[in-house]
Amino acid sequence: MKHKTILGITIIAIILVVATVGPAESKPNIKKLGTLSTLKSEIHQVTPTTCDLSGPNGIPYGWCPDGSYARFLISDDAVTKFSVISTTTYLPGNSAAAASCNAESVTYVDGANSGFLVSCDRSPAPLTVLNYVIFNSNSDTG
Numbered sequence: 001m002k003h004k005t006i007l008g009i010t011i012i013a014i015i016l017v018v019a020t021v022g023p024a025e026s027k028p029n030i031k032k033l034g035t036l037s038t039l040k041s042e043i044h045q046v047t048p049t050t051c052d053l054s055g056p057n058g059i060p061y062g063w064c065p066d067g068s069y070a071r072f073l074i075s076d077d078a079v080t081k082f083s084v085i086s087t088t089t090y091l092p093g094n095s096a097a098a099a100s101c102n103a104e105s106v107t108y109v110d111g112a113n114s115g116f117l118v119s120c121d122r123s124p125a126p127l128t129v130l131n132y133v134i135f136n137s138n139s140d141t142g
Contacts, residue, residue: 040135040136040137041133041134041135041136042078042133042134042136043131043132043133044076044131044132044133044134045129045130045131046063046074046129046130046131046132047063047129048063048064048065048066048126048127048128048129049062049063049064050062050064051063051064051069051072055073056073059071059072059073059117060072060073061073061075062074062075063118063130065099065123065124065125065126065127065128065130066123066126067123067124067125067126068123069123070099070119070120070121070122070123070124071117071118071119071120072117072118072130073115073116073117073118074115074116074117074118074130074132075113075114075115076114076115076116076134077113077114078114078134078136079114079115079116079134080114080136082136082137083116083134083135083136084134084135084136085103085116085132085133085134085135086103086132086133086135087101087102087103087118087130087131087132088130088131088132089101089120089124089128089129089130089131090128090129090131091124091125091127091128091129092127092129097125098124098125098128099120099121099122099123099124099125099128100120100121101118101119101120101121101124101130102118102119102120103116103117103118103132104116104117104118104119118130118132
């Protein structure tokens with residue numbers, strides 16, 4: 001239940017931020033990319049698993065928080081070079097102790113084997129859950 005609540009709060013916060021940006025004309029350096037009706041979003045929750053440790057520069061493929069790694073390569077074929085990804089983490093029993101993790105704006109492959117890099121402020125504790133939302137334009141043109 002807590003996972004759904006935190007995920008719901010994250011989605012509401014993202015929607016409020018997107019809704020309050022305002023028209024592009026009022027802020028000369030902001031390009032309006034679309035409205036909520038032209039965006040497609042996918043919500044994901046990743047529980048800890050065993051990682052493939054063969055990633056570049058020792059970065060594991062997958063989400064395997066064990067206190068050893070602070071960066072992870074997450075595979076998801078919904079990611080494109082135009083995607084916007086928002087993340088939250090949750091540590092069951094102690095949500096305030098969860099590491100802060102962000103999706104980097106780096107897509108390591110675009111297409112069937114696409115994904116993104118997650119960087120955390122510290123190595124997430126075992127059992128930490130990763131939630132992420134992928135926002136894509138329905139037109140796939142960005």
